[in-house]
Amino acid sequence: xxxxxxxxxxxxxxxxxARSLAVATRERKDAALQAMADAxxxxxxxxxxxNDEDVARAEADGTPANIIDRLRLTPERLEAMAQxxxxxxxxxxxxxxxxxxxxxxxxxxxxQIRVPFGVVGMIYEARPNVTADAAGICLKSGNAVLxxxxxxxxSSNAAIVAVLRDAxxxxxxxxxAVQLVPxxxxxxxxxxxxxxxxxxxxxxxxxxxLIQSVVxxxxxxxxxxxxxxxxxxxxxxxxxxxxxxxxxxAKTHRxxxxxxxxxxxxxxxxxxxxxxxxxTALQQAGVTIHGDAAFAAxxxxxPATDDDWDVEYLSLDIAARVVHDLDEAIDHxxxxxxxxxxxxxxxxxxxxxxxxxxxxxxxxxxxxxxxFTDGGEFGFGAEIGISTQKLHARGPMGLPEMTSTKYVVIGxxxxx
Amino acid sequence: xxxxxxxxxxxxxxxxxARSLAVATRERKDAALQAMADAxxxxxxxxxxxNDEDVARAEADGTPANIIDRLRLTPERLEAMAQxxxxxxxxxxxxxxxxxxxxxxxxxxxxQIRVPFGVVGMIYEARPNVTADAAGICLKSGNAVLxxxxxxxxSSNAAIVAVLRDAxxxxxxxxxAVQLVPxxxxxxxxxxxxxxxxxxxxxxxxxxxLIQSVVxxxxxxxxxxxxxxxxxxxxxxxxxxxxxxxxxxAKTHRxxxxxxxxxxxxxxxxxxxxxxxxxTALQQAGVTIHGDAAFAAxxxxxPATDDDWDVEYLSLDIAARVVHDLDEAIDHxxxxxxxxxxxxxxxxxxxxxxxxxxxxxxxxxxxxxxxFTDGGEFGFGAEIGISTQKLHARGPMGLPEMTSTKYVVIGxxxxx
Numbered sequence: 001x002x003x004x005x006x007x008x009x010x011x012x013x014x015x016x017x018a019r020s021l022a023v024a025t026r027e028r029k030d031a032a033l034q035a036m037a038d039a040x041x042x043x044x045x046x047x048x049x050x051n052d053e054d055v056a057r058a059e060a061d062g063t064p065a066n067i068i069d070r071l072r073l074t075p076e077r078l079e080a081m082a083q084x085x086x087x088x089x090x091x092x093x094x095x096x097x098x099x100x101x102x103x104x105x106x107x108x109x110x111x112q113i114r115v116p117f118g119v120v121g122m123i124y125e126a127r128p129n130v131t132a133d134a135a136g137i138c139l140k141s142g143n144a145v146l147x148x149x150x151x152x153x154x155s156s157n158a159a160i161v162a163v164l165r166d167a168x169x170x171x172x173x174x175x176x177a178v179q180l181v182p183x184x185x186x187x188x189x190x191x192x193x194x195x196x197x198x199x200x201x202x203x204x205x206x207x208x209x210l211i212q213s214v215v216x217x218x219x220x221x222x223x224x225x226x227x228x229x230x231x232x233x234x235x236x237x238x239x240x241x242x243x244x245x246x247x248x249x250a251k252t253h254r255x256x257x258x259x260x261x262x263x264x265x266x267x268x269x270x271x272x273x274x275x276x277x278x279x280t281a282l283q284q285a286g287v288t289i290h291g292d293a294a295f296a297a298x299x300x301x302x303p304a305t306d307d308d309w310d311v312e313y314l315s316l317d318i319a320a321r322v323v324h325d326l327d328e329a330i331d332h333x334x335x336x337x338x339x340x341x342x343x344x345x346x347x348x349x350x351x352x353x354x355x356x357x358x359x360x361x362x363x364x365x366x367x368x369x370x371x372f373t374d375g376g377e378f379g380f381g382a383e384i385g386i387s388t389q390k391l392h393a394r395g396p397m398g399l400p401e402m403t404s405t406k407y408v409v410i411g412x413x414x415x416x
Numbered sequence: 417x418x419x420x421x422x423x424x425x426x427x428x429x430x431x432x433x434a435r436s437l438a439v440a441t442r443e444r445k446d447a448a449l450q451a452m453a454d455a456x457x458x459x460x461x462x463x464x465x466x467n468d469e470d471v472a473r474a475e476a477d478g479t480p481a482n483i484i485d486r487l488r489l490t491p492e493r494l495e496a497m498a499q500x501x502x503x504x505x506x507x508x509x510x511x512x513x514x515x516x517x518x519x520x521x522x523x524x525x526x527x528q529i530r531v532p533f534g535v536v537g538m539i540y541e542a543r544p545n546v547t548a549d550a551a552g553i554c555l556k557s558g559n560a561v562l563x564x565x566x567x568x569x570x571s572s573n574a575a576i577v578a579v580l581r582d583a584x585x586x587x588x589x590x591x592x593a594v595q596l597v598p599x600x601x602x603x604x605x606x607x608x609x610x611x612x613x614x615x616x617x618x619x620x621x622x623x624x625x626l627i628q629s630v631v632x633x634x635x636x637x638x639x640x641x642x643x644x645x646x647x648x649x650x651x652x653x654x655x656x657x658x659x660x661x662x663x664x665x666a667k668t669h670r671x672x673x674x675x676x677x678x679x680x681x682x683x684x685x686x687x688x689x690x691x692x693x694x695x696t697a698l699q700q701a702g703v704t705i706h707g708d709a710a711f712a713a714x715x716x717x718x719p720a721t722d723d724d725w726d727v728e729y730l731s732l733d734i735a736a737r738v739v740h741d742l743d744e745a746i747d748h749x750x751x752x753x754x755x756x757x758x759x760x761x762x763x764x765x766x767x768x769x770x771x772x773x774x775x776x777x778x779x780x781x782x783x784x785x786x787x788f789t790d791g792g793e794f795g796f797g798a799e800i801g802i803s804t805q806k807l808h809a810r811g812p813m814g815l816p817e818m819t820s821t822k823y824v825v826i827g828x829x830x831x832x
Binding site: 019022023104105108110112115117118196200201215216219221222223239241242245246248249250253334352356357358360361362363364365366367368369371372373377378379389390391392394395396404405406407408409410411412413414415416 | 439531782787
């Protein structure tokens with residue numbers, strides 16, 4: 001069978017499941033989430049056996065240790081996945097929420113209510129925990145999900161999905177609410193991207209290459225996620241102690257994530273004092289600084305190339321330059337930022353206001369580390385990704401972002 | 417110059433203008449809208465002269481009279497366009513609205529606020545009034561707009577845009593906030609659709625062909641609008657007098673619009689009484705009924721073909737069939753509706769609840785004409801189109817739907 005026919009088949013089954021899910025009560029969905037969590041724990045040996053196959057294959061292929069670590073499941077990681085599902089069960093059901101409503105002048109009752117998208121396609125890399133997370137968030141928001149994970153995690157994902165589907169069936173919800181997309185060549189990804197009308201929205205999660213290819217080729221509406229070239233700008237009115245703490249935290253707290261800082265801008269008036277301090281602190285934390293002329297005058301700083309201003313290192317590297325004023329900082333960020341998260345450190349209210357208004361990014365922070373742009377930190381309880389696009393959702397996406405809306409109009413024989 | 421370079425040039429100018437617009441106060445934007453309205457009236461002769469050229473060309477080309485009527489501008493129509501701009505000035509500014517906000521447990525202040533998209537591309541057909549409407553709505557929502565109207569209206573659009581740009585400049589806002597896309601071949605449309613990164617969102621308004629081509633080929637995010645295969649389902653528990661009035665209104669009040677009814681479904685238990693009544697009334701109003709066997713047994717009813725269930729007639733035609741129960745009605749609508757607007761006529765609360773929950777359309781109406789799905793009727797004050805997609809906006813789109821959001825996070829040296 002062709003990849004297209006494969007995708008059509010699972011998508012049509014998903015559409016049938018989605019119709020039941022859309023009208024499932026919160027009670028039933030939460031019971032299913034708990035059953036899914038229980039099943040992950042009960043079936044730990046089966047899932048770990050699948051994961052062992054993936055890890056063995058990756059090791060045989062000479063995969064780097066850090067990638068293998070992301071791929072590896074442990075009883076503790078399965079417990080965290082199960083807890084994630086229970087957390088989602090504890091969140092309010094977005095479906096049916098009245099977004100706005102009232103009575104029109106002619107007596108018509110108008111309500112805009114949240115409804116599920118229908119069928120969500122997820123294309124993602126590496127970590128098998130995304131499989132359970134996405135299944136849980138989609139289920140709670142009333143959506144059926146088609147999962148296309150990395151082929152390197154195929155045995156883990158197959159085991160997890162089999163376990164979750166059994167739990168769904170036991171809980172009285174259609175098991176086709178959670179399905180793997182068959183096939184692990186690019187053809188199946190391509191078929192998913194062309195399944196307009198069958199799949200309502202596609203969410204790619206992974207590296208720049210994956211996301212750009214989906215954005216370019218998909219006819220299904222896409223929510224673009226996660227590439228983060230995040231900036232910290234230290235203003236002339238910054239508290240430099242706080243600035244130092246924020247820069248260090250944003251760069252080194254966790255380097256492989258999209259909300260880590262990748263670029264540092266420093267106002268010229270504080271450069272003399274701040275540059276040596278921040279360079280020393282970063283270097284002591286193991287960070288390589290790719291600096292402009294001012295930074296490169298310091299020991300151990302690598303001169304920056306043009307490319308450094310646009311790169312998402314995801315490593316212990318940071319691009320750094322001095323700017324002459326707030327305008328130059330904002331211009332630099334508008335030109336080079338991936339519009340994910342950018343922060344200013346300042347005690348100047350006017351500078352903060354301008355930065356907030358003129359930096360056109362999903363999250364704009366004042367006196368806080370870029371690491372805070374996160375569904376968990378924002379209190380959403382669950383996150384399916386961080387949108388860097390402007391349509392539909394921008395920034396961390398929780399359950400409400402996984403819904404559409406519908407207008408309900410009630411009359412009594414009203415005509416125009 | 418190639419179409420691509422042309423589009424790039426106007427889009428880059430639009431991006432510069434958008435940056436000013438994003439921080440323009442409501443006061444300034446409203447003053448500009450009033451100036452634009454004044455200018456349309458003051459420059460009526462100039463705009464009508466441009467329109468005369470378009471009308472003369474259309475007449476020479478043998479364009480049908482109803483199309484020429486849509487193309488033609490009159491002093492009255494210009495007054496209506498000017499009033500439309502004044503109406504938009506009277507609406508609340510969506511930019512800056514706090515969508516949600518609060519203080520996190522760690523003391524961070526979190527706000528999600530509305531911000532403009534940036535640059536909006538409009539691709540539309542025929543009526544030159546869309547040019548002023550779109551310019552007004554985009555300006556108020558802080559967006560620069562690139563207008564690609566029909567080549568048949570090119571002289572009218574050129575005159576209107578020239579007048580609006582002069583007014584913008586006089587009001588102290590960048591005239592590049594409103595621009596025509598140069599060129600009237602398909603190349604310029606194509607270049608606009610591929611201008612990802614320069615254009616933030618594309619809104620096509622027009623026939624099925626135009627919209628499908630944009631949806632298929634655009635790499636810029638699209639808001640799909642307006643194709644309406646709308647249904648009226650007359651339930652067994654319907655008040656048949658109200659049902660008759662609703663069917664007539666939905667079909668005949670205005671046939672060329674997307675919220676006109678195109679299909680009628682009647683429950684078998686009321687068919688014997690209702691079919692002759694509704695057929696006679698529709699036929700007296702000049703409507704041709706394309707009916708199933710039950711309808712086709714009546715005088716003057718044309719037997720329906722399979723295609724009739726999916727067509728958007730936009731004329732005095734309606735497809736009509738009898739269904740055996742509510743399930744069959746819902747199944748028919750889910751299969752054939754364009755998911756724009758579907759209505760049930762019933763006094764049965766359970767039937768109404770099921771119809772609302774299970775019909776997956778942008779607007780679901782109970783005991784009201786499909787003609788109510790409209791930004792004006794919904795009280796939005798202005799409408800840029802009716803979205804039939806699930807991402808971002810669904811149903812009539814007013815000013816808030818023309819915005820994205822941004823998270824603003826304020827701390828005091830917060831790190832994780």
